[in-house]
Amino acid sequence: MTSHKAIVSGISGRYAIALFELAVDGKAVPAVEADLASLNAMIADSSDLNALVTSPIYSSEQQLAGVSAVATAAKLSPLTVKFLGVLATNRRLSSLSGVIRAFEQLVADHRGEVSATVISAKALTKAQEASLAKNLKAAIGSDVTIDAAIDEDLLGGLKVQVGSQMIDSSLKTKLDNLAIAMKGVQ
Structure with missing residues (x-):
């Protein structure tokens, strides 16, 4: 397998690598992959969710509450929910689309x-x-x-x-x- 750093880079890449490694360790790659695809579709379909994720006007507490509610309603896996919480707490939800793309690249490389x-x-x-x-x-x-x-x-x-x-x-x-x-x- 290629080095993760050669596949993805930047802030989005670092978060994607962390999530990917946790998913591999927890044997949850398919679940997290499905969660992220679903989340990506929800963001594309909802201007409110897109604004919550990308706008800096929301505090980290508001973003955390919002993504937690969405994650619960969408029945996302526990690892994905925790990961979204980390992104919200660290004020990195605006990088979510890049993280999703980088995660997809890592999964594709993992599968060959x-x-x-x-x-x-x-x-x-x-x-x-x-x-x-x-x-x-x-x-x-x-x-x-x-x-x-x-x-x-x-x-x-x-x-x-x-x-x-x-x-x-x-x-x-x-x-x-x-x-x-x-x-x-x-």
Whole structure:
């Protein structure tokens, strides 16, 4: 396994590493992963919860009370509840989205998965995603999780980024390259 420091960094990374190590020791990685995914969705869906987590106008006591109420209502695991309490007490709830992303990276590394960012002109179907994941796995040699995004400016094709490697087979790039080549002919 790669060093945790090589995967994540900064304040969010340090908190994610601490949570990940506690989850591994307590054999609670799947539960914490599910809790954080659920919490992330709740924050995205609720402007009030988002404000509570990100706004500095709330005191640490108010943030602690708020996240404790949310955690209880959502029936989050005890480790996640304690972790949210630590973040609130230390005035680090604003780093929660970064902690969640870093935790996801640590879990993926722990499982031997690689994350690929795929940008397409239209949303990929499940079959297309599965086929792409299969082809990427064959090329890379590891399981690949796909983080899909849409950019209509691409016109067609894909941009795939795995780590520092970028594969750009978008129609826009091909047309841009053709235009540059045509200018050179004149």
